[in-house]
Amino acid sequence: MNSGIPVKRICLILTFMLMTGCAGGGHSRTEPMISETSQQGVASWYGPSFHGNPTANGEPYNMWALTAAHRTLPFGTRVLVQSVETGKSVTVRINDRGPFIRGRIIDLSYGAARELAMIGKGTENVRLTILESPSAGSGQLSNGESVMYWVQVASYTTLTQAVSMREQLATHYSNIRLTTVDLPSGQWHRVQVGTFPSQEKAKFVAEELERQFDLDPLLIQVTY
Template sequence: MYIFKKQNKRTLSVDSTIADVRYAGILIAVIGISLFAASCGSVSRMKKPEPEAPPEDITFPDANARGERIEQGVASWYGPKFHGKLTANGEQYDMNRLTAAHRTLPFNSVVKVTNLDNGRSVMVRINDRGPFAKNRIIDLSKKAAREIRMIGAGTAPVALSLMNDSLDNSRTTDLKTATYTVQLGSFMERSRAFEHARKIRGSRVETIRQPEETLYRVYYGTFIDKQEAQQKEQELQQRGFRGYVKQIQN
């Protein structure tokens, strides 16, 4: 009798273990399917910009072109310390290319920088943000700084002329002050963008036309203070709406 009970308990224990394993397997499968479905839904909704390669179709105009004079102030330059690191638009910084950082100008703007001390000029492409030091309006690559002979001094008074665009239709109202927003979604379908925006009072949908596709992005607010934008992002996240703060480019 004792042996029978012992075997019965063992049999029940094995059966219970098998049932537990089966239940755990089903539970893991259900969780996996749920997570996969959630990720599939969120990828199209919330995707940060991917690093981009320098555009091949941007060419500098003739050196004698005048452009539109937009700003005057002090230029600085940055070199080896940042060489190889990512710029604000996702490229790798190359100090030996003619690029520059500006607080607000749209990425890939071509700007003519004229050193007011010696009259020398250089064309640069905007691919980064800065400078953040007070009273400076542009940060040049090492090669650009060498072109206008300001390497030794470190800074120089310059005039900026916009060469390949116009600020007439730009959202940039103050070249010295960056403007931010909270991006809450990016969709390929217009209807889905508006469906998501309706859930968030105060949000808006903007059409973003790119060379290969048109996207519909959901944004919230316009902020001059980046910390205020980040605070609003956190408030929205607490309400279940994921997003991130980005600078309005143009």
């Protein structure tokens, strides 16, 4: 998985690929990266079947905690999530990656979804406002560990599709890896471009990939 990098902890999206957007033989898609302090779109939620599983930042998922998954916001970011329809709101902390269905912008914990009274509906039109965000561009953590970023271009259920995408990317990027993971939903082949020393550089490449190939990349943070 780490392609030779002496990784102590890899914050990859493992359990989330089961939950949303990973159906059929195509790749998972995401919305364009955001750089503003607010965003509006559709929220979904995930709950009991993921309780106790590791989130993308390494901590166990607690369905009762007020947390959420977002594709690009740094872990630890505090976000106000407000229902456009009812005005109900909840503040969550980002500790996971997702969602992976086009058009959805955040996946809430069960506890956070209850605050918005959206459990029965499953989704809710929401407005996100970033309240507090840790620095995400230095490539160095306070404990001395270093951070690098990969851009996950796409994820496929068939190896031939993944190899084809890797060959297309090879004419534009020199460092491309193909990783395979076995999940309860099946085997997934992930095509990733890297590595980048800051989140901003990774976002720039992700946006270029989106424009060039009509893809919806997501960022993967690697700590070592």
